[in-house]
Amino acid sequence: MSARDRILAKLKAAPNLPKPEPDVAAWFAGHRPVENTADKVARFRKCIEFAHAEVHAVTAITWLPKLREVLAARQIDKLLVAEETPHGNAALDELPPQGIECSTYDMPIEAWKTEMFHATPASLTAARAAIAETGTLILWPDAKEPRLMSLVPPVHIVLLDSAKIYNTFYEATQAEGWKDSLPTNALLISGPSKTADIQVTLAYGAHGPKELIVLLMGDEQ
Amino acid sequence: MSSVQPATPHPTDIYFFATCVVDQFFPGAGMDAITLLERLGIRVHFPEEQTCCGQPAYTSGFPDEARKVAAHQLTLFPNDWPVVVPSGSCAGMMKHHYPTLFAADPARRAQAEALSARIYELTDFLVNLLDWQPQDTGGECTVVLHTSCSARREMGVHLTGRKLLGGLGKVTVAQQDHESECCGFGGTFSIKQPEISGAMVEDKVKALKATGAERVVSADCGCLMNILGHAAWKDAQEGRAQPSLPGEHIASFLLRRTAR
Amino acid sequence: MNAQPIHFKPSEGFRDRAKAVVDNPFLRQSFRGAMDFLMSKRAGQFPDVEELESLRTLGEQIRQYNLGKLPELLVRLEENLTRNGIQVHWAETPDEANEIILGICKRVDAKLMVKGKSMVSEEIELNHAAEAAGIGALESDMGEYIVQLAGEKPSHIIMPAIHKTKEEIAKLFHEKVPGVEYTDNVDALIQIGRKVLREKFLEADIGLSGVNFAIAETGTLCLVENEGNGRMCTTTPPIHVAITGIEKIVEQLSHVPPLLSLLTRSATGQNISTYFNMISSPRKPGEKDGPEEVHLVLLDNGRSQAYADEQLRKTLQCIRCGACMNHCPVYTRIGGHAYGTTYPGPIGKIISPHMLGLEATATMATASSLCGACGEVCPVKIPIPELLMRLREESFSAPHPNPAMRGQGAGYNGLVSFVWRAWATVYRSPMLYGLATWAGSRFSWLMPSSQGPWTTVRTPLKPAPKRLRDMLKERG
Ligand code: SF4
Numbered sequence: 001m002s003a004r005d006r007i008l009a010k011l012k013a014a015p016n017l018p019k020p021e022p023d024v025a026a027w028f029a030g031h032r033p034v035e036n037t038a039d040k041v042a043r044f045r046k047c048i049e050f051a052h053a054e055v056h057a058v059t060a061i062t063w064l065p066k067l068r069e070v071l072a073a074r075q076i077d078k079l080l081v082a083e084e085t086p087h088g089n090a091a092l093d094e095l096p097p098q099g100i101e102c103s104t105y106d107m108p109i110e111a112w113k114t115e116m117f118h119a120t121p122a123s124l125t126a127a128r129a130a131i132a133e134t135g136t137l138i139l140w141p142d143a144k145e146p147r148l149m150s151l152v153p154p155v156h157i158v159l160l161d162s163a164k165i166y167n168t169f170y171e172a173t174q175a176e177g178w179k180d181s182l183p184t185n186a187l188l189i190s191g192p193s194k195t196a197d198i199q200v201t202l203a204y205g206a207h208g209p210k211e212l213i214v215l216l217m218g219d220e221q
Numbered sequence: 222m223s224s225v226q227p228a229t230p231h232p233t234d235i236y237f238f239a240t241c242v243v244d245q246f247f248p249g250a251g252m253d254a255i256t257l258l259e260r261l262g263i264r265v266h267f268p269e270e271q272t273c274c275g276q277p278a279y280t281s282g283f284p285d286e287a288r289k290v291a292a293h294q295l296t297l298f299p300n301d302w303p304v305v306v307p308s309g310s311c312a313g314m315m316k317h318h319y320p321t322l323f324a325a326d327p328a329r330r331a332q333a334e335a336l337s338a339r340i341y342e343l344t345d346f347l348v349n350l351l352d353w354q355p356q357d358t359g360g361e362c363t364v365v366l367h368t369s370c371s372a373r374r375e376m377g378v379h380l381t382g383r384k385l386l387g388g389l390g391k392v393t394v395a396q397q398d399h400e401s402e403c404c405g406f407g408g409t410f411s412i413k414q415p416e417i418s419g420a421m422v423e424d425k426v427k428a429l430k431a432t433g434a435e436r437v438v439s440a441d442c443g444c445l446m447n448i449l450g451h452a453a454w455k456d457a458q459e460g461r462a463q464p465s466l467p468g469e470h471i472a473s474f475l476l477r478r479t480a481r
Numbered sequence: 482m483n484a485q486p487i488h489f490k491p492s493e494g495f496r497d498r499a500k501a502v503v504d505n506p507f508l509r510q511s512f513r514g515a516m517d518f519l520m521s522k523r524a525g526q527f528p529d530v531e532e533l534e535s536l537r538t539l540g541e542q543i544r545q546y547n548l549g550k551l552p553e554l555l556v557r558l559e560e561n562l563t564r565n566g567i568q569v570h571w572a573e574t575p576d577e578a579n580e581i582i583l584g585i586c587k588r589v590d591a592k593l594m595v596k597g598k599s600m601v602s603e604e605i606e607l608n609h610a611a612e613a614a615g616i617g618a619l620e621s622d623m624g625e626y627i628v629q630l631a632g633e634k635p636s637h638i639i640m641p642a643i644h645k646t647k648e649e650i651a652k653l654f655h656e657k658v659p660g661v662e663y664t665d666n667v668d669a670l671i672q673i674g675r676k677v678l679r680e681k682f683l684e685a686d687i688g689l690s691g692v693n694f695a696i697a698e699t700g701t702l703c704l705v706e707n708e709g710n711g712r713m714c715t716t717t718p719p720i721h722v723a724i725t726g727i728e729k730i731v732e733q734l735s736h737v738p739p740l741l742s743l744l745t746r747s748a749t750g751q752n753i754s755t756y757f758n759m760i761s762s763p764r765k766p767g768e769k770d771g772p773e774e775v776h777l778v779l780l781d782n783g784r785s786q787a788y789a790d791e792q793l794r795k796t797l798q799c800i801r802c803g804a805c806m807n808h809c810p811v812y813t814r815i816g817g818h819a820y821g822t823t824y825p826g827p828i829g830k831i832i833s834p835h836m837l838g839l840e841a842t843a844t845m846a847t848a849s850s851l852c853g854a855c856g857e858v859c860p861v862k863i864p865i866p867e868l869l870m871r872l873r874e875e876s877f878s879a880p881h882p883n884p885a886m887r888g889q890g891a892g893y894n895g896l897v898s899f900v901w902r903a904w905a906t907v908y909r910s911p912m913l914y915g916l917a918t919w920a921g922s923r924f925s926w927l928m929p930s931s932q933g934p935w936t937t938v939r940t941p942l943k944p945a946p947k948r949l950r951d952m953l954k955e956r957g
Contacts, residue, residue: 004571010785011552019549022542109770134753170738188757193709197624208709248949270911282873286905370852407850415934450939
């Protein structure tokens, strides 16, 4: 018998004690009131700022200037962007003439690992959605905007559409039908990387980004 | 889990289950509790055949022995009166563990469940069944209250002792650091792990003394045995003739403070 | 590195190890401070008692529902992971688990494995096994990195280096990391760790991680973390190996949000961790990063024994938040190392006997005052004090055939059992009780002034000269 068969045999020999199915939906319905967009934006912002992220309200017109400003404030002149995404293309069009070099994730990581780890000071990605309750960004990295973009560069800048903020993680998974469509890697990000492993003292930039900057895209007014 | 009951008619008769610790080591606390109840117009019945709730064996991993002793107590309370226990931990044993203990014995289980519904920790009984509002007749003083872990977590009655003391006009109840933490008694734990238990009671006594209260009161004699035993030991070690942390059962304190 | 094997008998020397910490005021203060901090952080997350209690009830229901279907769910998980391209392995024992992992390493001639935080990898002594096989196993969680550098073991399941001060860590880095000047600035220390470990992520052949939840219906592995090293380990090296106990499974994705909320709020008082990383497949064609291979090792190691008993099964509800140790007055006094087991504190006391046998762990269950603080905070409502009493019974009862646990009867002592039987005989008989206590009160002066362990820090117990029943009789 294989280990698998032995383990399963032991478990199956144990008393069969079925338990009623938990009603998760009812709990959320009873404990997490639905909020309007303005309230969700405010809550999202409060929570993620509490977790040390920087948030800027922007519009379709102001986000690129704000991005430039954010980079300039840190004296960063190089940004990793995703080709073939609207925001990536916009950055590629606008930033290089203004003195910011834009690199792209155009080949498998094996081909440029060292550069990614040693010469990529910042990255720009979009967030798929967000969660108000916990101040959380939802990212589904893909071939265009791969996983390491939100992990390796010390500064991670994220574009988020404020209309895409859910109340809770539960609501996000339900509304978007996650259970039938999970990607290779789905990520919830709720601040810059941190640790409290030395004497419970909080320190940022443990292994991932030291800074997380959210450009929160709202209406024109 | 607090046994706040719907308005029940004021009970006229109760059974008093003293616990073996009170019977043998703190009889004065038992007398004071009985006197207090009688002063409130209650007829107190003390079944002479009572011994111990069985908890020492139960928590030590000897449920069969606990069951034998518990089975005997099941027979002591024939009338449908409340059973008042001056100890959160023994009350917890009778209220919450008796039904489990007799799970495999339907007749006794039914008895245990019926009894469980009638078990009251003393301060819970005074507050929630009698709605007693003590009238303070003493002078200014500061005390600190220690609530046992069973009273707090099993019986959910940690607020009733505080409420009774809070109702005494001239008594200030001090707040100790880490109030909800265990004093380190734990029955046989204090014997089996004396180092850890000793460290716990040491910290507890320090926290109680740091409040500057003139005494500690508690509704559990197990904790008092531990806390006062350590405080007295420390006094002896450090050559103090007067106890640096006197203490007593809350019933004794309440009786004295409300003496007419 | 110099990981010590921990498969000694944790029971042996427990009291000595506990005493060493109890007698060290400095260590005691540092555990107290850290636990106070974690307790207040948790309390801050649950201002609403109704919300907390209903969420705990939901957490308990979710865990019990899933355990109720465990064998079926494991098979479904395996099917869905396999469909997603993740390779599933089963291990009944730590040795089997090590063999599987080292087999993967050897197949690709791996030199270096970087590890995200995984208590199950500690449980199987993976670092030790890898070292013996000539494969480097490097911890990358800052706390784990620190204890590994010091040649120690984690002292807390969430905060592995909680027993160390920043000065000790400063000294350690200065001595063990080439070219590092002494600094006790926490930010600077973390940046040193970051720099060293980033090079290792680049170099590593294998990334190892634990799993917080495995979702059967989607075939997904979920990881909770703050640092990002877990994401590094599961994204950068060409092969990712995850290891988990067979109990960490949920049927549905919808079970995850409540458990995640309970986990992070109970553990560190965060409303959510910085990262929640859900992995459902290796790198797909066209994707530019992520491992080419993902493996999951499912470990039994005694869990099926707990599963076989209705009461003991509750042990497996655990989501490893560590709140029970943060709130435990015993853990606070003695820290994690004194237990001598991978999992310390209340959860360690109830799970370790299934892993190591009661013969090695019989003492652990006695190291509790049964104060109930653990059960009160446990986010999935494991009745820890009840389980401790059960383990005491399993250990102290006379050995019998078909025991529920390995090592049943290991703590059996004929004399002790006789004393309890005699006690029951006296206390069930009003007459004998009357006689014994009458004698006790009459001859209380005979009570010795030294009463063993009791009088090491307390005055001796003396029965009162008159019992309550005597006083009542006199009163008439
Ligand atoms: S037993 Fe409960 S409190 Fe302890 S680690 Fe497990 S889930 Fe957390």
